[in-house]
Amino acid sequence: MAGDTAPHAPTRTLEPAPLAGAPAPGAGGGNGDAPAATSGRARATRSADVVQTRASLIALAVLVVVFAAISPQFRTAGNLQQIIDAAAVLAVLATGITFVLMLGAIDLSLPGVIGACAMTVSLLVANSRNTQDLGLLGIALTILLGAAFGLLSGVLSTRLRIPTFMTTLGMSAIGLGIATILFAGVRPVVLDESLGAWASHRIAGFTVMSLIAVAAVALGWAIQRWTRIGRYAAAIGGAEDIVLLSGVPVARYKTLAFGVAGAFYGLGAVMLTARLGSGVVEAGAGTDFAAITAAVIGGTLLSGGRGGVLQSMIGVLALTVLANGLILTGVSPYVQQAVQGVIVVLAVAVATWPVRRRLGVVK
Amino acid sequence: MAARMNRSRGTALIGSVVVALALSACGESSAEAEGEGSGSTGACAPEDVTLVGQVRNQTNPYEAAWLEGGDAFAESVGLEQQKLTYDGDSQQQQEQIRQVLASGDASCTVINALPNGDSDTTPIVNAADGADAWLVTQWNKPADLDPTAYDRWVAHLTYDGVESGYQIAKALFEEMGGSGGVIALQGILDTAAAQDRFLGLQKALEEYPDITLLDDQTADFDRATALEVTRTLLTQHGEEVGGIWAANDDMALGAVQALEAAGVDGVAVAGIDAVPEALEAIADGSMTATVSSDGPWQGAVGLAMGYCAATGELDVASIDAEDRAFFAEQFLITEDNVGEFSDPQLDMSEFDCDSLFSRATGPIAAS
Numbered sequence: 001m002a003g004d005t006a007p008h009a010p011t012r013t014l015e016p017a018p019l020a021g022a023p024a025p026g027a028g029g030g031n032g033d034a035p036a037a038t039s040g041r042a043r044a045t046r047s048a049d050v051v052q053t054r055a056s057l058i059a060l061a062v063l064v065v066v067f068a069a070i071s072p073q074f075r076t077a078g079n080l081q082q083i084i085d086a087a088a089v090l091a092v093l094a095t096g097i098t099f100v101l102m103l104g105a106i107d108l109s110l111p112g113v114i115g116a117c118a119m120t121v122s123l124l125v126a127n128s129r130n131t132q133d134l135g136l137l138g139i140a141l142t143i144l145l146g147a148a149f150g151l152l153s154g155v156l157s158t159r160l161r162i163p164t165f166m167t168t169l170g171m172s173a174i175g176l177g178i179a180t181i182l183f184a185g186v187r188p189v190v191l192d193e194s195l196g197a198w199a200s201h202r203i204a205g206f207t208v209m210s211l212i213a214v215a216a217v218a219l220g221w222a223i224q225r226w227t228r229i230g231r232y233a234a235a236i237g238g239a240e241d242i243v244l245l246s247g248v249p250v251a252r253y254k255t256l257a258f259g260v261a262g263a264f265y266g267l268g269a270v271m272l273t274a275r276l277g278s279g280v281v282e283a284g285a286g287t288d289f290a291a292i293t294a295a296v297i298g299g300t301l302l303s304g305g306r307g308g309v310l311q312s313m314i315g316v317l318a319l320t321v322l323a324n325g326l327i328l329t330g331v332s333p334y335v336q337q338a339v340q341g342v343i344v345v346l347a348v349a350v351a352t353w354p355v356r357r358r359l360g361v362v363k
Numbered sequence: 364m365a366a367r368m369n370r371s372r373g374t375a376l377i378g379s380v381v382v383a384l385a386l387s388a389c390g391e392s393s394a395e396a397e398g399e400g401s402g403s404t405g406a407c408a409p410e411d412v413t414l415v416g417q418v419r420n421q422t423n424p425y426e427a428a429w430l431e432g433g434d435a436f437a438e439s440v441g442l443e444q445q446k447l448t449y450d451g452d453s454q455q456q457q458e459q460i461r462q463v464l465a466s467g468d469a470s471c472t473v474i475n476a477l478p479n480g481d482s483d484t485t486p487i488v489n490a491a492d493g494a495d496a497w498l499v500t501q502w503n504k505p506a507d508l509d510p511t512a513y514d515r516w517v518a519h520l521t522y523d524g525v526e527s528g529y530q531i532a533k534a535l536f537e538e539m540g541g542s543g544g545v546i547a548l549q550g551i552l553d554t555a556a557a558q559d560r561f562l563g564l565q566k567a568l569e570e571y572p573d574i575t576l577l578d579d580q581t582a583d584f585d586r587a588t589a590l591e592v593t594r595t596l597l598t599q600h601g602e603e604v605g606g607i608w609a610a611n612d613d614m615a616l617g618a619v620q621a622l623e624a625a626g627v628d629g630v631a632v633a634g635i636d637a638v639p640e641a642l643e644a645i646a647d648g649s650m651t652a653t654v655s656s657d658g659p660w661q662g663a664v665g666l667a668m669g670y671c672a673a674t675g676e677l678d679v680a681s682i683d684a685e686d687r688a689f690f691a692e693q694f695l696i697t698e699d700n701v702g703e704f705s706d707p708q709l710d711m712s713e714f715d716c717d718s719l720f721s722r723a724t725g726p727i728a729a730s
Contacts, residue, residue, distance in 0.1 A: 073599045082598050085624070086591050115422075180420070185427030187640055199624050207624065276586055277620050278640060281422035283587065327595045333581040334552055 051354040052299045053311055059297065059347040060318045067325030074328045081205050087320040088213035089271045093287055094294040094312040095220035096150075096264025099230065099257040100164070101295050104237040104304020105157065107258070109168035110265055110291060112175025113149045114284025117142050117269030119182035122279025125192035135192060143266035149175060150262020154255030172288075179281040189278040198274035209271050216267055221309045223260060233257045237304025294319050297347045318347055403514045403680035405497065405673035407471035409440060412673050414666045415463050417447040417456065417476040423613075424638045425658045426477070428707070432659025433475060435709050436666050444666065453479045460490050469494035471673050475665025478503045481555070488516050497673050499665035503555075510687040517668045517679050518720075519688045520661075521727060524556050527654040528563025528610070530695045531633040533570075534652035535606045538631040542573035543605030546596045548618060550584040550610040557584075560610045560635060577603055582614045589617030590624075597625050606631040612641035612653055619649050637696055637704060645701045655694045659709050664719060671716035682720070689723040 068075040093110060100107040123129060124138030132138070149171060156167040190196060198209040224230030232253040235243045244250045265284075272283045292302075297315030300307025322343055326336050416433035418426040430446050437444035445463070449456040456479050463472060474496055478484040484504045491498040492513050500519045510516045535545065547564055550557030561579070568576055577600045582589035589609065597604060607622075607630060609615035615634025622630050634641055637655030644650035671677035696704050713721060 071599075076598065079595075079598045082594050086594065176422070180422050183422055183427075185421065185424065185431065187424055187638075189640060189643070199620070200626075272587065275590060275620065275624075276617070277623075280586060282585075285585070323591065324595050327578075327580055327592060328599050330578075333549065333579065336581070 049299075049306070052351065053314070055354050056297060056299045056311065056314045056318075056347075056351040059350040060314050060321065063318055063321050063325065063343070063347075067321065067329060071325065071328040071330075074325055077205075079324065079328070083317070083320050083324050084210050085207050086324065087316050088207070088210045089268050089275065090287070090290055090294060090320065091213045091313060091316045092216045092264050092268040092271060093291040094298075094316050095217050095309050096261035096268070097288075097291040098220070098295050098300055098307060098309050098312045099224070099233050099261045101292070101300045101302060102224075102230075102233045102237045102304060102307055103254055103257055104240070104302075105164035105254070105258075106292070106302070107153070107168045107261060108165065108288050109149065109153055109171035109175065109262075110288040111282070111284040111286070112172030112177075112179070113146055113262060113265045114175075114269040114272065114287060115179035115281045116149070116175040116182070117146050117266045118273045118276075118283040119179045119188070119279045119281060120145055121195075121270045122188040122190050122273050123182060125190060125195050127188040127191055127279070129186060129188035133192070135194065138192075139195070139270050142270055143263050146266020146269065147259045147263035150265070151255055151259040153262070154258030157258070158251035158254050176281065183279070183281050187278045187280065190273060195270070195274050196277065198271065199277075209274060212267075212271065216264065217309060217313060220260075220264065224309050229253060229256045229260055234305055234308075237306070239305070290319065293344060293348075297344070297351050299351050301352075315351075319344070403672075404675050404678045405471065406675050407673045409670075409674050410442070411471045412440075412442060412670055413445065413463075413472045414442050414670065415445045415447060415472060415474045415476075416662055416666060417449065417459065417474065418662075419451045419477060419479065420448045421446075424640075425636055428658035429477070429662035432662030432709060433666050434662075435659065436663035436670075436711075436714055439711055439714070440670060449479065451479060453483045456483060457486055457490075460487050464490055464494040464496055469496040472496040473499075473666055473669030473673055475499045475501070475662065475669060477501050481505045484508060484519075488513065492516065497669035499668045501661055501665060504688070511684050514679060515672070517672050517677075518682070518686065519727070520664075520691045520723075521689075522656050522693050523690045523724070524559025525563040525566065526690075527635045527693055528560035528608075529567050530563070530654055530693075531635060531652045532564045532567030532608055534695060534697055535608055535631050535633040536567060536571045536574050538651045539574070539605045541571055544575050544577040544600065544603040545606040545608055546577050546593070546600065546604055547579035548589050548592060548607065548609040548614040549579055549581045550614075552581050557581075557610055564608050574606075582609075582617065584611050584613060586613040586617040586620075589614035590621045593618040593621035594625060597621065597627060604630055606651075607633070609634040612636040612638045615650060615653070616640055616644065619644055623649075637694075639705070642696065642701055642705045645696060645698060646705065648698070652695060652697045655696055655704060656691065657694065657707070659707055660713065660722070661691075663709055663714055664722075667714035667716075668719050671719065676716040677719070685726040686720045686723050688727045689720070690725055690727055692722040692724050 073079060097107050121138055121142040124132050124134045124141060126133040153167050153171045156162055157164045199207060201208050203211060232248055236250055236254060240250060269283065273279055276283060294315035295307060295312040296302065297318050298307065298311035300312055322340060326339060331339055414437045416430055418429055421427045421430065433444040447459045449459055474491060476487055478487055478500055481503045482505065484500055485508055488498065492515060495515060498516045502521050504519045510519050549561055568574060578596055580592045580596065582592045593607065607618045609618055612634035615632050618632050631651040633652040635654045637653045641650055641653045645653060672679050712718065
């Protein structure tokens with residue numbers, strides 16, 4: 001049994017630690033050929049992961065090389081900064097959604113959660129609508145609100161056994177409703193200078209927001225790598241029944257994974273609000289699919305169990321480079337959307353090519 | 364906010380006096396027409412009229428202002444506006460219309476609707492016509508659907524997008540001193556609004572030979588998209604960019620944000636819609652111009668037209684055919700006149716039954 005679970009072990013990353021850790025269950029698995037066979041399978045899984053990540057990186061590299069060859073503006077330092085800045089929000093959102101996708105669940109709550117959080121933060125910091133001026137505390141409360149949304153999605157899914165597709169879609173509607181009530185017909189303009197500086201102040205050429213995004217992604221990676229929330233998320237996505245049988249409180253860790261994701265959406269909403277300069281209800285429109293696409297290009301499987309925060313970042317960069325490059329290379333806006341769609345499909349195909357046999361039934 | 368409410372209540376009060384006088388003046392004539400269920404004049408007692416305002420959603424300042432205008436008018440005639448929002452979902456819009464019409468006798472119901480798209484107007488018109496309800500539609504209508512063929516579809520009004528695009532382009536080019544490079548942020552490309560506004564820009568470009576269009580990109584009428592697109596275009600064209608023409612204010616504001624983030628000064632930006640933030644931006648100099656369709660007026664005038672028709676003060680058949688489907692006046696807002704628009708006040712006299720069409724600038728040209 002332990003041998004069987006090895007390929008589903010919650011350690012699907014590229015880091016050396018899982019390499020050392022994975023054979024352990026196999027080694028404890030019994031006698032004869034079993035340990036060798038099991039560790040061989042574990043190694044195959046790992047190498048598939050590595051190969052797939054390479055494929056995702058190749059897709060990204062191809063995009064970069066092609067655009068750099070066609071457009072001189074693309075290969076400037078200024079444009080690199082621009083790409084990093086542009087990727088910041090999506091990076092934070094994709095970090096969050098990766099936890100949900102690793103579970104094998106889906107999260108469509110982003111537009112609503114982001115809308116509600118964007119209105120909340122813009123009304124809690126110094127703004128044109130009311131006299132609040134909570135500053136950092138307002139930002140922290142907003143991130144907590146995002147986490148609360150996530151926890152609620154998780155509780156509804158695990159306790160009421162509603163598919164996450166439905167709960168998160170409902171959560172999105174609830175969030176948009178709350179956002180619309182908070183909006184009350186007048187957009188709150190953010191007057192808090194430190195929040196405004198996230199988008200305009202630069203340190204070493206990068207906006208404060210980009211640096212916050214890097215820190216957030218690092219934090220997300222650490223949570224995925226070193227906490228039970230992250231490790232169980234991958235394990236649950238790989239084989240929920242087996243994880244349940246081994247005594248892990250699956251419902252609790254699923255809920256927590258949703259909570260972590262929600263907190264990242266909350267931060268993403270704060271960043272979007274800083275960038276847009278005011279609380280916008282529809283700030284999160286379309287982000288759910290952008291984040292999911294980024295994660296999938298990076299090699300996160302929608303069936304769960306595979307992928308990770310760093311892999312998702314490859315997808316984030318690929319999507320950002322694509323949007324940036326199509327403009328800089330002068331592709332007509334009338335065909336841009338179609339071209340973008342084709343390239344995204346190709347990128348996903350390239351990214352999943354090495355493991356396509358292992359995907360089994362695709363629905 | 365509170366101050367604004369009080370003021371609008373004040374004007375509403377004056378308006379209601381005006382309407383009350385108007386009503387008492389023609390009270391006898393409507394009494395004669397009583398009992399009529401269809402036809403082009405109504406015979407509803409003012410208090411029996413149901414006013415319905417329907418827009419996509421209340422999450423943007425423009426449509427929120429539209430509904431506020433409708434509220435102000437309703438209050439001025441002692442009624443309440445039933446507010447419907449359908450979230451940009453055509454199915455939901457039709458369903459709401461059906462529900463409104465299904466609740467009993469609809470011959471005193473007035474609907475001021477913003478159809479989701481051109482093709483959504485036909486079923487709305489048919490449903491309203493079938494239920495003898497009074498209907499005013501705005502913005503979207505198929506070119507071949509003509510209100511004059513209906514008794515109770517009072518009017519359709521919209522705005523000439525070519526003119527809006529042209530006006531802000533001219534204001535932008537003047538601000539740039541008549542020469543330099545501009546970038547254009549287009550709306551959702553397959554919408555008539557985006558196409559017409561862009562035509563207006565091209566018309567203005569012909570008149571200003573020293574202005575070059577460096578690039579045109581779509582930003583889907585969306586602020587966040589516009590911000591990203593603008594930043595990328597700034598990377599590409601750098602110092603050459605002297606002006607940014609945006610097909611709506613949200614994109615213009617995104618562009619302003621992008622200029623700020625990139626630390627670029629001295630680029631003129633113009634948009635369309637006159638959302639409150641854009642007005643503030645014009646007042647503080649970060650934007651050059653916008654065009655207002657006057658959302659509160661739109662919300663009020665549609666109800667007023669239906670109300671006047673339902674109460675028999677306006678004979679729909681006698682309305683000039685050119686006014687049944689018309690372009691309404693729009694207003695260019697620049698630094699010079701932004702003060703007048705930053706605190707919009709409805710002039711209730713515009714909703715007297717004999718001045719409802721005062722803002723018509725001409726019939727909608729068949730395209």
